Structures are given as structure tokens and as C-alpha cells.
Amino acid sequence: MxxxxxxxxxxxxxxxxxxxxxxxxxxxxxxxxxxxxxxxxxxxxxxxxxxxxxxxxxxxxxxxxxxxxxxxxxxxxxxxxxxxxxxxxxxxxxxxxxxxxxxxxxxxxxxxxxxxxxxxxxxxxxxxxxxxxxxxxxxxxxxxxxxxxxxxxxxxxxxxxxxxVDRKGEKLDHSVYLEKIVDTINFSLKKHTIVLEAFINDEKVTFGLDTGAEYNQLNKRSKKRVLKYFYPSQRILLSGLSGNQMEVMAGKLYRVKLSNTIYFAPMETLLTNLHQMNDAFGTSLDGVLGYEFFRQQRTIINYKKEQLYFIAFPINKH
Missing domain, CATH: 2.40.70.10 (Acid Proteases)
Incomplete structure (x- = not known):
């Protein structure tokens, strides 16, 4: 270990x-x-x-x-x-x-x-x-x-x-990005947390989105139809903000998508208990998306409009 x-x-x-x-x-x-x-x-x-x-x-x-x-x-x-x-x-x-x-x-x-x-x-x-x-x-x-x-x-x-942005979420600068926005998806705010509706295979799930999450998390209390796409590989120690640790299972999560056009390659994920977080927000998250999400999607967050925008990666020409 x-x-x-x-x-x-x-x-x-x-x-x-x-x-x-x-x-x-x-x-x-x-x-x-x-x-x-x-x-x-x-x-x-x-x-x-x-x-x-x-x-x-x-x-x-x-x-x-x-x-x-x-x-x-x-x-x-x-x-x-x-x-x-x-x-x-x-x-x-x-x-x-x-x-x-x-x-x-x-x-x-x-x-x-x-x-x-x-x-x-x-x-x-x-x-x-x-x-x-x-x-x-x-x-x-x-x-x-x-x-x-x-x-x-x-x-x-x-x-x-x-x-x-202004109170409605409109940018005060109108020409900011040279890159092309290729997709948009809505989210909801639970207090300060971005909550996304997503799918694992065809099973609907709810994820929190967090730039501070070094690994994705999947709630170990999720449905069996969701957990079947988590492939464990090893046990590791998870450290919290106060320094406390607990042992969790690490592996890869497959077949995650936000829509028919926004989908992900297998992502490094931890199997954890999200009971405390769900209690704090009065919600029921199936997981948390972090670094692995942002590594695969160039993402713009608009809190006022409660929307995510996705920017295309450059096409490499050889």
C-alpha cells in the first residue's frame, strides 16, 4: 500500500x-x-x-x-x-x-x-x-x-x-477568447458547489465539479449499475484538509458522459463515502469530478448563468 x-x-x-x-x-x-x-x-x-x-x-x-x-x-x-x-x-x-x-x-x-x-x-x-x-x-x-x-x-x-461579468453573467468584455466554444451545458449551484447531471453508461448520475480535487470520487453507495463501471486497482491513503487520513480504493471509472457530445476517456477515480458532503448540502451526489475532468475538457465556468462552456483543443497537423 x-x-x-x-x-x-x-x-x-x-x-x-x-x-x-x-x-x-x-x-x-x-x-x-x-x-x-x-x-x-x-x-x-x-x-x-x-x-x-x-x-x-x-x-x-x-x-x-x-x-x-x-x-x-x-x-x-x-x-x-x-x-x-x-x-x-x-x-x-x-x-x-x-x-x-x-x-x-x-x-x-x-x-x-x-x-x-x-x-x-x-x-x-x-x-x-x-x-x-x-x-x-x-x-x-x-x-x-x-x-x-x-x-x-x-x-x-x-x-x-x-x-x-455583470449580475446576469454577461462578460463586460465581449471579445475575450480567440478559441472557439464548441459545447455548452447547464449546472446548478448547491451553496457554492457546481452540480452536474451526467451519465455513466446510460445510468443518470449527479456529480460535483471541483478544481481542487486531485482525483475524481465515486460514492461507494452508488447503484450497482454505476459501480460496475469502476475498475479497482489498489488501495491508497486519502488526506483531508485537516491532515486526517483514511484508506480508500483507487481505480478507473469508465463511460462517463455529460451529453452525447461531451464524454470522457477512463478517469482515475477513488471510491469513497460522500455521506458527510451530501448531508452538508442536502443533496445526493454520486461523485466528484476534478483534475481528470479538466485535463480532458478545456472548461469555462460562468457561475451567474450556471453554465459550463467547452473550448476545442487545437488540431495537430503533421
């Missing part, structure tokens, strides 16, 4: 507590400004995590892009939290719970020249991720930062493009 690389999915429960601090300024020095409302940020893959370089309070380090996190998360190892004035909250993950993360309100959060104001952040000890990934980790960028943009996750070019 071998130890897996880190896999996590954040589910942040409702809360009323927060802490007020001085407004730090976060910048991304490698971002390319395309216009007043659009910026492009190169990323590196650390194992299967999307990581961008940033500077915050005179520190240079890395942020993970994670649509599975509700908030911006700062690493407690590097940032002292402010004094909480209303109490605490609780964050739950796939395999564990994190008690009482401290919250800070960031009045200014800047991606190069794009200013994002009045955002909440959690302060959590992420030192075990730093050790596991061997990176200087400043934090995690989640839904409350990303939701005001169309987010183009491009694994082909290893870059993320953020284009600001």
Missing part, C-alpha cells in the same frame, strides 16, 4: 462570525492584463493541483485554485489572524471536520490590476499541504473570489483567464 498525494474538497457551512483586520493587498506578478476587466494567470500543476504564484504582505508564495472552497483561505502558518468578534464557524470536508477556523475580512484583494473588494477569508493551518507538496503555500482561492468572473480553466496552456 502506498500513500496518496493530497486530495481534498472543502464544504463550508453557514456561519455568522467574522474578524475585522487591516486590508492586505494580494497581487499576482505573472498575471497578464488583457483589458480592464480580464486577466490571464499562468499556473503550474503541483501533482494535480492548480497553483498560481502570488505576493501578500511582503511574502511571495503560492495559492491553490479551488472551486470546492467557499471562501479565500489563508494559511495560518504565515498569517496571524485578527481577533474574532462574533465567535467561530465550522468547516467540513469529505473525510473530516475542521473546528473553529478564524475568519478575516479582506477589504482589498487584487489580481494584478483587477481589484476585488470586501471579501471574507478563513485562516486555517495548511502546513501539512506545504509539507506534502513541498511548496510555500499562502492560501487557497475559492468561490467567493471566482464567482464574479467567467473562469476559463485551460489545462492545455496551463493558464486561467478571469473575465468579469
Amino acid at each position: 502506498r500513500t496518496s498525494i493530497l486530495f481534498y474538497l472543502l464544504i463550508v457551512l453557514p456561519c455568522i462570525g467574522f474578524a475585522i483586520t487591516e486590508p492586505p493587498l494580494i497581487t499576482f506578478p505573472k498575471a497578464e492584463i488583457l483589458s480592464e476587466h480580464t486577466t490571464r494567470i499562468p499556473f503550474k500543476l503541483v501533482d494535480h493541483l492548480i497553483v498560481i504564484e502570488a505576493e501578500l504582505l511582503d511574502q511571495k508564495g503560492n495559492f491553490i485554485i479551488d472551486t470546492g472552497s467557499e471562501t479565500l483561505i489563508l494559511n495560518k502558518v504565515h498569517f496571524k489572524s485578527g481577533k474574532s468578534i462574533f465567535g467561530s464557524r465550522e468547516t467540513s470536508g469529505v473525510i473530516d471536520r475542521i473546528e473553529n477556523p478564524v475568519e478575516q475580512r479582506l477589504r482589498e484583494f487584487m489580481i494584478k490590476d483587477i481589484l476585488i473588494e470586501d471579501k471574507m477569508s478563513d485562516v486555517i493551518d495548511l502546513s501539512h499541504i506545504e509539507i506534502s507538496k513541498k511548496i510555500h503555500l499562502l492560501g487557497i482561492i475559492g468561490y467567493n473570489i471566482l464567482k464574479d468572473y467567467e473562469v476559463f480553466v485551460d489545462m492545455y496552456l496551463n493558464q486561467i483567464t478571469l473575465s468579469r
Whole structure:
């Protein structure tokens, strides 16, 4: 049995507590400004995590892009939290719970020249991720930062493009992408999680979509007609955000499709218990799609319209 690389999915429960601090300024020095409302940020893959370089309070380090996190998360190892004035909250993950993360309100959060104001952040000890990934980790960028943009996750070019949208989800820049959009599919938001209707063979299933998931997950309580397309290969240790671990079965999942035109090659997948996540959202997910999804589909996320757009891969001519 071998130890897996880190896999996590954040589910942040409702809360009323927060802490007020001085407004730090976060910048991304490698971002390319395309216009007043659009910026492009190169990323590196650390194992299967999307990581961008940033500077915050005179520190240079890395942020993970994670649509599975509700908030911006700062690493407690590097940032002292402010004094909480209303109490605490609780964050739950796939395999564990994190008690009482401290919250800070960031009045200014800047991606190069794009200013994002009045955002909440959690302060959590992420030192075990730093050790596991061997990176200087400043934090995690989640839904409350990303939701005001169309987010183009491009694994082909290893870059993320953020284009600001209005309340209806229309881009403020009308000519952003040179690439052609070849497909569109609707999703629903359960709190901050993107929920997709999909199929395994001809069996209808419901998946959450998460850029922070290093591996796909399949609920081990799924129907037998679904589980028959999961081919196990080995057992590994799954690490949660708080550092707790549990043993799970790893393998490949076959015959996944979103429609007759959007389908996937066999994907690396973990067989897990999603009971805690489903309880938190009052839903019933059959699984989670992560890195393997984005590796096969160049994807644009529009939270306001609750739609995904897919970009064609270039055709290689020999």
C-alpha cells in the first residue's frame, strides 16, 4: 500500500462570525492584463493541483485554485489572524471536520490590476499541504473570489483567464477568447458547489465539479449499475484538509458522459463515502469530478448563468 498525494474538497457551512483586520493587498506578478476587466494567470500543476504564484504582505508564495472552497483561505502558518468578534464557524470536508477556523475580512484583494473588494477569508493551518507538496503555500482561492468572473480553466496552456461579468453573467468584455466554444451545458449551484447531471453508461448520475480535487470520487453507495463501471486497482491513503487520513480504493471509472457530445476517456477515480458532503448540502451526489475532468475538457465556468462552456483543443497537423 502506498500513500496518496493530497486530495481534498472543502464544504463550508453557514456561519455568522467574522474578524475585522487591516486590508492586505494580494497581487499576482505573472498575471497578464488583457483589458480592464480580464486577466490571464499562468499556473503550474503541483501533482494535480492548480497553483498560481502570488505576493501578500511582503511574502511571495503560492495559492491553490479551488472551486470546492467557499471562501479565500489563508494559511495560518504565515498569517496571524485578527481577533474574532462574533465567535467561530465550522468547516467540513469529505473525510473530516475542521473546528473553529478564524475568519478575516479582506477589504482589498487584487489580481494584478483587477481589484476585488470586501471579501471574507478563513485562516486555517495548511502546513501539512506545504509539507506534502513541498511548496510555500499562502492560501487557497475559492468561490467567493471566482464567482464574479467567467473562469476559463485551460489545462492545455496551463493558464486561467478571469473575465468579469455583470449580475446576469454577461462578460463586460465581449471579445475575450480567440478559441472557439464548441459545447455548452447547464449546472446548478448547491451553496457554492457546481452540480452536474451526467451519465455513466446510460445510468443518470449527479456529480460535483471541483478544481481542487486531485482525483475524481465515486460514492461507494452508488447503484450497482454505476459501480460496475469502476475498475479497482489498489488501495491508497486519502488526506483531508485537516491532515486526517483514511484508506480508500483507487481505480478507473469508465463511460462517463455529460451529453452525447461531451464524454470522457477512463478517469482515475477513488471510491469513497460522500455521506458527510451530501448531508452538508442536502443533496445526493454520486461523485466528484476534478483534475481528470479538466485535463480532458478545456472548461469555462460562468457561475451567474450556471453554465459550463467547452473550448476545442487545437488540431495537430503533421
